[in-house]
Amino acid sequence: xxxxxxxxxxxxxxxxxxxxxxxxxxxxxxxxxxxxxxxxxxxxxxxxxxxxxxxxxxxxxxxxxxxxxxxxxxxxxxxxxxxxxxxxxxxxxxxxxxxxxxxxxxxxxxxxxxxxxxxxxxxxxxxxxxxxxxxxxxxxxxxxxxxxxxxxxxxxxxxxxxxxxxxxxxxxxxxxxxxxxxxxxxxxx
Numbered sequence: 001x002x003x004x005x006x007x008x009x010x011x012x013x014x015x016x017x018x019x020x021x022x023x024x025x026x027x028x029x030x031x032x033x034x035x036x037x038x039x040x041x042x043x044x045x046x047x048x049x050x051x052x053x054x055x056x057x058x059x060x061x062x063x064x065x066x067x068x069x070x071x072x073x074x075x076x077x078x079x080x081x082x083x084x085x086x087x088x089x090x091x092x093x094x095x096x097x098x099x100x101x102x103x104x105x106x107x108x109x110x111x112x113x114x115x116x117x118x119x120x121x122x123x124x125x126x127x128x129x130x131x132x133x134x135x136x137x138x139x140x141x142x143x144x145x146x147x148x149x150x151x152x153x154x155x156x157x158x159x160x161x162x163x164x165x166x167x168x169x170x171x172x173x174x175x176x177x178x179x180x181x182x183x184x185x186x187x188x189x
Contacts, residue, residue, distance in 0.1 A: 005181050005182055006020060006021070006182050007178055007179050008134075008135050008179075015050075015054060016049075016053065019053055024170065024184075025178055025184060025188050026172075026173045026188065027127055027172070027173030027188075031114055031115045031116055032066055032068070033066075033172075034115050035066050035102070035105055035115065036060075038101060039063065040052050040056065040059065041164045041165075041167045041171065042097055042098065042101065042158070042159030043059070043089045043094050043098075045159055047089070051089075052089075058085070058088050061087070068105045068106060071098060071102035072102035074102075079095055079096065093158075097159045100157070101158060101160075103156070104152075104155050104156040105157075107155065108155060120174065123144070127174055127188070128144075128175040128176065130175060130176060130177050131180055132179050133179060133180050134179060138179075139166065140163045140166060141162035141163045141165070141166045144169075145163070145165040149162040149165045173188065
C-alpha cells in the first residue's frame with residue numbers, strides 16, 4: 001500500500017494505516033459493530049483515536065466483545081473491576097456511560113428493530129460522499145451530527161456530543177471522508 005495515496009491522518013503508524021485501509025469509512029450494518037464504535041468513540045473523548053485503537057483488543061475483552069445485552073447488566077462490582085483494568089481507559093463516567101448506552105441501545109432496538117435501521121435512517125441508508133481535498137476541510141461536526149446527537153441524548157445516551165457522533169459517522173461509513181486522491185475514497189463509493 002506504500003505506493004497508494006492515503007489520507008494524511010494515519011501517518012506511518014502500522015495499526016492506524018491498517019485501520020484506515022481496511023475499516024474507516026466502510027459502511028457498517030451490524031448492530032454489535034455499530035455499538036462497539038459508539039462506545040469506543042465515547043471513550044476517545046479528550047484523547048486520540050490512536051490511544052483507543054491500541055487499546056481496542058483490551059476493550060473487547062473487558063467489555064464482553066461489546067455485547068450490549070451483557071453490558072446493560074453490568075453492576076457496581078463489574079464497574080469496580082473495569083476501573084482496575086490497565087488495558088482500557090479507566091474513567092468511571094465513561095464506563096458508566098457505556099452501561100447507560102447499552103441500555104439505551106437496547107431500547108432503540110426494541111422500538112425500531114435494529115440500531116442499524118435507526119442510525120442509517122438519518123441518511124436514508126445511503127452514505128454521504130464528501131469531496132474534501134485535505135484534512136483541514138473535514139469538519140468536526142455537521143448539522144446532521146448535531147441532529148443525531150440531540151436525538152441520542154433525548155433517548156438517554158451519554159458521550160454522544162456532535163463531534164463524537166460525526167466521528168462515529170465517519171468510522172461506520174455513514175459519511176465517506178476519505179480525501180480526494182485517497183485510494184480508499186474510490187473503493188468506498
